[in-house]
């Protein structure tokens with residue numbers, strides 16, 4: 001956080017200097033030319049000492065190759081293998097040493113999902129997300145599009161450091177290549193967030209810069225923030241119609257209403273005609289970044305200037321006194337002492353977890369209740385439609401309600417914090433979904 005403040009102060013001072021020269025535009029100055037910005041660089045990070053850098057992107061794609069220079073970060077990165085269960089989060093259950101890791105099957109846990117996603121691949125396979133080390137395995141094993149001939153390389157976009165190498169080589173042609181041709185052995189790792197030459201923090205996915213060009217932020221100025229590395233993947237997206245490149249639907253803003261407006265401009269790759277109602281509905285994808293930083297309500301933690309890394313990558317000190325950041329991305333509730341107690345010290349560990357879980361519990365209950373209500377509405381509308389018991393104009397109106405309600409509900413349902421990241425906004429969006437479902441239910445009673 002300190003760095004962010006320092007950075008903002010520098011920016012403000014620079015702006016002040018620029019404006020204060022306003023009346024004197026012709027005067028020669030001997031101020032040095034600003035260094036040309038390397039695209040993707042995050043301004044505030046410095047190069048690492050003693051790291052010779054990698055000659056090629058391909059060498060750097062193997063995270064193990066970084067281990068000898070950065071043993072602390074590597075060790076923590078490897079630990080994303082551990083399954084850590086919390087009340088509402090964590091990757092899954094590991095019952096005992098030597099047992100298979102149990103992936104949590106959402107379709108079994110929440111039967112309404114098969115109805116809500118009917119006709120879309122998510123109704124075929126949907127597991128709880130887990131640590132970065134599993135990203136590649138999980139996309140290889142997915143039951144959503146079992147036939148590899150049908151799968152574009154774009155499915156790899158957020159699963160592997162190899163993508164950085166392949167985009168460098170094939171440019172945007174990468175995204176439409178066959179899956180089998182691009183699948184390698186490297187999962188999410190160092191090269192996804194760091195420059196291979198000097199290890200500085202770097203955004204490696206071009207599509208984020210395309211989204212940031214919309215300048216649609218209200219709450220934060222994202223430039224220079226470490227958590228842009230997370231915004232490469234922990235955001236809602238769809239694939240571009242022709243190239244299959246990920247597009248973040250931020251043209252009109254980041255709130256759920258703004259994103260719905262973006263979707264309404266043209267049919268997106270992840271929209272489909274619902275098998276039961278025929279409504280055009282969208283599949284939202286994990287909008288952690290948007291919910292945390294934006295919305296009609298802005299969460300206290302974002303307003304305080306915190307970013308993803310403050311809670312998910314707390315600072316550590318090793319035996320030699322070097323400070324570094326924990327690279328095990330997991331639930332912060334397994335390390336509240338490092339992530340929360342510097343501010344909530346007066347609450348203590350147990351009460352902090354309790355307060356967080358009490359917030360999550362209310363959102364969790366509501367999102368599941370509304371998920372089930374949505375399924376009921378879908379089935380009721382489907383019945384009416386099948387029996388020809390609803391006039392065409394009423395059917396269109398009910399489909400519009402279905403589209404909108406599902407967009408709002410899914411936005412919160414798939415967001416992985418169970419409301420913690422922005423609880424007021426989560427309740428607001430879910431309440432809007434529920435009001436729409438009620439209105440729809442009146443029509444199909």
Ligand code: HEC
Pocket residue numbers: 084089090091092128129130131132134135136138139157158159160188192193227229230231232233234308309312313329330331
């Ligand atoms: C290149 C894409 C990518 C980037 C960059 C990325 N993530 Fe992830 N993250 C994923 C994927 C994919 C998963 C789910 C993997 C799975 O389920 O197999 C995931 C899962 C997670 C999880 C869940 C872990 C668990 O045990 O359930 C957390 C927490 C997380 N990421 C935090 C972050 C944070 C914080 C950042 C930024 C510092 C970040 N991620 C950057 C792709 C990414």
Ligand code: HEC
Pocket residue numbers: 048063066067070073074077188189190191192193194199201226227229230309313323324325326327
């Ligand atoms: C998901 C993004 C992400 C991945 C993957 C990642 N890092 Fe980082 N790393 C960061 C961010 C963000 C920071 C800056 C954290 C801060 O200053 O608060 C950082 C900081 C560092 C630093 C500076 C010292 C420190 O720990 O703060 C080193 C060195 C480093 N990372 C090495 C690695 C290595 C080696 C790997 C692979 C094993 C790796 N990182 C993987 C995002 C990532």
Ligand code: HEC
Pocket residue numbers: 086087088089090091227230231234288289290292293301306307308309310311312330331332333356360416417418420421
């Ligand atoms: C103020 C602290 C805080 C900040 C900042 C924060 N998170 Fe979280 N995050 C949490 C908590 C608490 C949870 C809930 C964990 C649980 O349920 O056990 C969570 C959950 C998650 C999860 C699901 C992890 C799991 O165990 O299932 C992901 C993924 C995630 N956050 C990503 C992000 C991203 C990306 C950002 C930045 C946009 C971010 N977080 C910012 C505190 C934070």
Ligand code: HEC
Pocket residue numbers: 300301304306310311332333336339340341342343344352353355356359
């Ligand atoms: C930079 C300081 C800071 C950090 C770090 C921080 N918080 Fe907060 N948090 C606040 C402030 C300030 C408030 C609003 C005032 C209050 O309720 O104490 C708040 C509010 C909350 C609330 C709402 C309290 C209520 O009932 O209204 C919860 C729960 C919470 N934080 C949990 C956490 C957890 C869990 C973490 C770590 C993952 C965390 N916070 C990290 C400063 C912080």
